[in-house]
Amino acid sequence: MDHGEVAGTAASGNNSAIDAANAQTGEVRSVFGCIGIRLRLVALIAVAILPLTLLMVNDIRSDFRNEIASTQARVQAAAELAASRHTRSFLEARIFLEALKNAPATLLAGGEECSATLVRFRENNPQFNSIGVVDRNETLVCHSSLSTPRRYANSVVFGRVASSADDAFVVGDFIFGRATGRPTLSMAMAAGEAGSSGMVFVGYDLENLLLSAEPGGLETGTVVSMLDRRSGRFITGDGNGGVRLTDPMPDHPLTVAIGNGRRGVTEVAGLDGVDRIYGYAPLAVTEAAGFVITVGVARTQALAHVYDDSLRAMATVLGVTLLTCLATWWLGAWTHLRPLGKLGEMAKRxxxxxxxxxxxxxxxxxxxxxxxxRKLNRMAERLDESRRAEQASAERDAIYKLLADNTVDVVARLDTVGMLTFVSPAALDVLGHRPEDLVGSAAEAISVVEDHGIVESLIANLQSGEAMSDIRFRARRPKGSEVWIEVSARPLEGGGGVLVMRDITRRKIIEEELKEANARLEILAFNDALTGLTNRGAFDERFEAEFGRAVREKTDLGLILFDIDRFKNYNDTYGHPAGDECLRLVADVLKQCLRRPGDVGARYGGEEFIAILPNTSAEGVLDRAESIRQAIRSMGLRHTGSEFGIVTASLGVATIPAGAGYRNATDMLKAVDRALYGAKSAGRDAVRAASDDPSPAASHCV
Structure with missing residues (x-):
């Protein structure tokens, strides 16, 4: 076969393929040709209405998202409010226990008077299931509901109190009280020193505690629960106006979602298996750090009206479409084709x-x-307005970026959940991080771990719409160094906020130096420069306060006044530098003899020293004075100008037993001065005590 024949065969094949394609196209056109004008108009109507339908679907999706966000905000706010109420309840229980633990020991020892008192307390405090006193042998000696002593059943709470500090506020686990049969949370404090004198406790009515914190304004069926993260147990409403206590549930989705107990929101299956939107918040008091309040709303209930609105909206769209199609079917081409053509052209444009x-x-x-x-025109207007708004926003963003790029302060933007969405270039100089490395991270990442709470509080205030300034925290740079940051924050419409951060490390250093200087000035103002003891002015203020407290509280108070015997001769013999050294040595002796934190020693003037001994009996004050006298003599400091050959001291003592004995502090000072004069008159190197008789003869020598 020659080349001509081959070419002819190929051309024939191509023509056959083209003919087949044309035939198929003709068939399709024939099918469309069978469709009447009314069906074509219906199709055109459907095409015109489609964009509106898509917009409505988008609006419905937006409604769902907004409603979920609104519900999350409401349950979070409700959880915060409930946690605040519970925190107040815990604090009220602590205040009650502190008052009870300080009751007279005879009352706390048990008996009918104790039981009657606790019954009255219980009647006046209905939030408590029970009130009781347990002695150090773990015996329940007094109870608001039980009349006979018995062994205290809650050994866990007793053990925690025994191993805690004296003023520790101990919170137990969720239990059903044996005496009351009601769900109870035990709270206790040591009576006296922890572990030696037993404890006082209250059983807080968990049903009262939980139901009193139910928030208003939320959907019917809202569930309020409390989680004890130590045991993984929940106390929650039972749906019948009561409460129920669950078994430990450490692996329950809600327990896992709460995690470390920080506040937040989550969507998980609830304790009853119903999918809920939960807000949770921890109790703020330190002793209740293991307790978290949860407020949950069923997802279907929260979104019920959105479902209804969506169904109505979709039904409206379908109804309009159906009516339009029917009208198109019956009216014909002249009354519909032209407007539909215009509408189609509008949609196309x-x-x-x-x-x-x-x-x-x-x-x-x-x-x-x-x-x-009109709807299409309105849609076009809205789209045009949106385009213009986007253009204006782009212009504003360009201006803001120009400002942010050329300021030494760091400018950052947060979204509604506290994530960084923009960070200005100054972050490299101030924080040591490139802006792109910070974008997408949580705002807490800027600060050191110890200051995360400050940043979290700042974000929470921003989310509530509050503007802030002069917020300070520490930020860690990549190489480990820290800088002090001062932040101003402003909320934005629609959520989120703007932070302006400034490096104030140098200012902070200057402030610390100024603080240290002020502290040194304060020491100089209240201390004697030579001996390091309290000076006369500070002593006078302290003595007036201690005297008033002793009178009010009817407690003992002792006062010791002494001076160095023949000190003028010592100065004349050895010189003033040696005299100053002698004063310092005597001051050191006084400091060593005042062993308790409440004792105060002061230089009263020249060679005179004075000491305040709160809560000290007359015998104790005399013993302390004699110890001071012997300690000064034991120094063996040579003094040729004294008849004793060494440095000695004469001491006067005055006391007020149970807050009585002198009309005022001045009278007590006069009495101790007379006692000192009596010690010197008796031959020096002696201790003399004054009675409440103001005459010089009303003293006796020890």
């Missing part, structure tokens, strides 16, 4: 980005078409 397009329908045309035209 909008789809092509021509937001200036508008459509006009003759007034005699059907109202559905005019309404659809």
């Amino acid at each position: 909008l789809g092509g980005g021509d937001l200036d397009a508008r459509v006009a329908i003759d007034s005699w045309q059907a109202p559905e078409f005019r309404s659809l035209a």
